[in-house]
Each structure stands twice: as C-alpha cells, then as structure tokens.
Amino acid sequence: MLIHGPLVVRAAALRAAGVPGRTISRRCGPGGPWQRLLPGIVLLHSGEPTGEQQLQAALLHGRETAVLTGLWALRRHGLERLPPPRDVHVLVSADRRVTSTGFAHVERTRHLPRPHFRNDLPVAPVPRAVIDAARRLTDPDEIQAMMAESVQRRFCTTEMLTRELDQAGRPGTALPRQALVPLICGARSVAEADAWRLWRRSGLPPGHWNVPIFDANGTYIATPDFWCDEIAFAWEIDSYRHHANLEDHRDTVARNARYVAAGIVVLQTLPSRLRTEPDQVLRELHAAFRTAQARPRPTVRRAAA
CATH class of the missing domain: 3.40.960.10 (VSR Endonuclease)
Structure with a gap:
C-alpha cells in the first residue's frame, strides 16, 4: 500500500482515504510498520518520532484552531536560552473538549492568540509563548534567562510581557512576576x-x-x-x-x-x-x-x- 502526503495523520483521514480501520489497527500493532503517537493520530513509520512529528501530532490532537505555545514555540521563533521541553504545549479554545494525553499538554483558553506561522505550524506570539512557558517552569534562573533573552534580543518588550502576565491571571505567575521586575528596571540577563x-x-x-x-x-x-x-x-x-x-x-x-x-x-x-x-x-x-x-x-x- 502506498501512502502519499504527510507522515503524521489522523486515523479518521486514513479511513476517509479508504484505509479500513482493521488495517490501521493491524499496521499500528506490535511489529507493524506504523504507530499511534496519540489517540487517533498515526505516524506512518515505526521508528522513533522526531520532535517535528510530535509537534504535528499534538496540533492534530488539538484540532483545527490549536496553537503551539511554550518552549517549542519559542524554539520556532529562534530563542536559544531555553531548557529542554518536557512535552508539547498547545492552546485550544475554551469551548473545545480536548484534554492532555501522552506528550501533548493541552490548555484551554478564553484568549486564544492569533498565530504566527513558522515552517507552516501555527505558533503563539513570543510574549504569550514566554509567559505560557514561564508559568510551567519551576527554576527561577531558567525563567529569568528565557524572559531576559526575549527582551534583550528584541523579540518583545517588558510591556508586552506585563500585559500577558496580567491576562494570564494568578496561577503559576509568581515566579515570572519576580523575574520581570529587574527586566523592567533595565537588567538584561x-x-x-x-x-x-x-x-x-x-x-x-x-x-x-x-x-x-x-x-x-x-x-x-x-x-x-x-x-x-x-x-x-x-x-x-x-x-x-x-x-x-x-x-x-x-x-x-x-x-x-x-x-x-x-x-x-x-x-x-x-x-x-x-x-x-x-x-x-x-x-x-x-x-x-x-x-x-x-x-x-x-x-x-x-x-x-
């Protein structure tokens, strides 16, 4: 069987293309040539998935309006002083019934940002991605370095970060707020x-x-x-x-x-x-x-x- 197109696809798309459900199950089974990355998301080879394929899978899991945010998004924007991502953080609209699973961390939000496209993937703007990442980190130095780089390299301003923090509410914002104060005063590292x-x-x-x-x-x-x-x-x-x-x-x-x-x-x-x-x-x-x-x-x- 020849499959043309992307290597990461929805199982529903395969069925719509004429691949029987039992064939998908068999090919994704032990020793099969395919694998399930996330529920309903299939990788059309059996090797270790790349980071790019995980990003694609997480966005497919989040469905049409999902937006990549956090550390992976900042990598796409070109920031460098970042800790290794533990998972793939995606944003979906608050009215969507999509939950986190596997390596996909899904966050429902009433403030879904208009995405930038980086290599054809929808990515949150830098200020939003910085704050989304900072809210999930626990090392103050990692937060400080990430926020400082975003300002020092002019990806965003302290005013933009302040607005995002104010919009984010209170959960997880104590350390980012502490890190932001010296940046507002002019520190850059x-x-x-x-x-x-x-x-x-x-x-x-x-x-x-x-x-x-x-x-x-x-x-x-x-x-x-x-x-x-x-x-x-x-x-x-x-x-x-x-x-x-x-x-x-x-x-x-x-x-x-x-x-x-x-x-x-x-x-x-x-x-x-x-x-x-x-x-x-x-x-x-x-x-x-x-x-x-x-x-x-x-x-x-x-x-x-």
Whole structure:
C-alpha cells in the first residue's frame, strides 16, 4: 500500500482515504510498520518520532484552531536560552473538549492568540509563548534567562510581557512576576538580575541599567551594566565566558581604558560572586562608591531616556 502526503495523520483521514480501520489497527500493532503517537493520530513509520512529528501530532490532537505555545514555540521563533521541553504545549479554545494525553499538554483558553506561522505550524506570539512557558517552569534562573533573552534580543518588550502576565491571571505567575521586575528596571540577563537585587540591598542610590555613556565631546564611552549618574560610577558584571576569546578580552581592556580616560570609577564583578560572596561584593560596592564620591565628577553624560 502506498501512502502519499504527510507522515503524521489522523486515523479518521486514513479511513476517509479508504484505509479500513482493521488495517490501521493491524499496521499500528506490535511489529507493524506504523504507530499511534496519540489517540487517533498515526505516524506512518515505526521508528522513533522526531520532535517535528510530535509537534504535528499534538496540533492534530488539538484540532483545527490549536496553537503551539511554550518552549517549542519559542524554539520556532529562534530563542536559544531555553531548557529542554518536557512535552508539547498547545492552546485550544475554551469551548473545545480536548484534554492532555501522552506528550501533548493541552490548555484551554478564553484568549486564544492569533498565530504566527513558522515552517507552516501555527505558533503563539513570543510574549504569550514566554509567559505560557514561564508559568510551567519551576527554576527561577531558567525563567529569568528565557524572559531576559526575549527582551534583550528584541523579540518583545517588558510591556508586552506585563500585559500577558496580567491576562494570564494568578496561577503559576509568581515566579515570572519576580523575574520581570529587574527586566523592567533595565537588567538584561540572569547575572544582571542578581546584581539588581544586590544593589537594592546595598542602600546606595538608584541608578540606570544598560544606558550608553558619552564624554563631553559626545564620544561614546561604554554601556555599563549599571550606572550611577550622580557620581559617574559604573558597575560591570564581567564573566569568564565573555572573555573566553582574545577579541572579547581586547574589547573589555579597551572599554576599561575609556573609563579611565574619562575619569569614571568602575567596579568589575564576576557573576558567580553575586551569589557566593554577596556580602563581600556589597563591601566592594560601598568602597568603590565612596571613591567615586570623593573625586570631582567628570564631565560625562548618559544617553537621554
């Protein structure tokens, strides 16, 4: 028997094409050439299903208006700092009687998003997919990294994420709401979120995150992770990974030279120390801050908001 078309199909579609139900059952049985991926969904070969085939099967299970969301959707959009998906998360309209089964996690919603199509599959917009994924994760760092990447790479804005969180209601939103606060304030990574929380503990004046700094002639100096404009103090969270190659190291040395030439006091901190030595980092922050306060403020400015 020759079957033309997609490898993942509804059993109902096979019957409509003239394949008897007993033939489908026999071919999906032990040792048969086909297999049932989900109830009523058949894969027309017996090998291990690919991720793509699982996506197709979950969407077929959700039926015509189902939309892919969560981690698999974010992969389709091109995000990279994601944990491995445990299942395939699909959205269906609240009035549909479709339930989760196997690897298909089905969520009924009154706010079914208008999908984007990525490789012919209907995918939720990034803000919705981020919040849908975040509500099901339990690791704060995974949530922080995913949300930070979506903002840093301009897939969406913090305002978009806030709207999605407000629409999502309360279940599962406590950790995403905590992760969103430092992003709203300008942090753009897990390490910067850690730094933001530590700065809040410090009792030092508030400042700005990731704002470009210029000298008196309007020449660009740098975009520090944190900037206290009142005393022209910069705080950089510099990881080993960022300096893993010669070019990155050269860029950092050149950046620090521009800070010195402009009279800016800068403190560099390894990300790991924000968690392993927070009290020591706080002492260093206070010491660097006092040093910046003690000298005349150089003529530098931050970019207008």
